[in-house]
Amino acid sequence: LGEGSTFHVYIPRLENVVMVESVSRSEGIPTGDEHILFVDDEPGLVDVGKEMLGHLGYQVVTRTSSMDALELFRAEPELFDLVITDMTMPHMTGDALAGELMKIRPDITIILCTGYSERISEEKAKEMDIKAFLMKPLMLRDLAETIRKVLDE
Numbered sequence: 001l002g003e004g005s006t007f008h009v010y011i012p013r014l015e016n017v018v019m020v021e022s023v024s025r026s027e028g029i030p031t032g033d034e035h036i037l038f039v040d041d042e043p044g045l046v047d048v049g050k051e052m053l054g055h056l057g058y059q060v061v062t063r064t065s066s067m068d069a070l071e072l073f074r075a076e077p078e079l080f081d082l083v084i085t086d087m088t089m090p091h092m093t094g095d096a097l098a099g100e101l102m103k104i105r106p107d108i109t110i111i112l113c114t115g116y117s118e119r120i121s122e123e124k125a126k127e128m129d130i131k132a133f134l135m136k137p138l139m140l141r142d143l144a145e146t147i148r149k150v151l152d153e
Contacts, residue, residue, distance in 0.1 A: 030148035031057040034081035066092040087114035
């Protein structure tokens with residue numbers, strides 16, 4: 001008594017665990033089966049993105065490098081219906097990647113994602129013919145609705 005207490009709380013650390021909302025058409029969350037290239041330089045976010053998109057029914061290929069994504073797209077430009085890319089990445093930013101992809105295939109649909117960027121805004125993205133601009137963190141419903149909107153245009 002009078003000397004204080006020390007408590008140790010041990011919580012197990014779980015890695016790569018993704019909590020995804022239950023999805024069904026009756027809940028009004030749109031789904032699909034198109035092929036999506038998902039690009040982000042953070043492996044954890046790539047894993048989460050792949051899980052979310054796969055849960056929505058999409059066929060997903062991921063890359064953690066914009067240069068690798070560009071190389072893959074050059075090799076098989078007709079494979080993808082949509083590209084979702086992060087804005088801030090080393091070697092080539094998402095807007096630069098989008099520009100290169102559109103040189104290869106002008107009709108490719110692109111969604112640009114960012115947590116924060118002074119370099120790009122929704123208006124600038126639209127001027128570049130990027131179909132949608134999403135802020136991180138990506139929420140399942142927003143992502144699902146945006147994907148359907150741009151693919152169905």
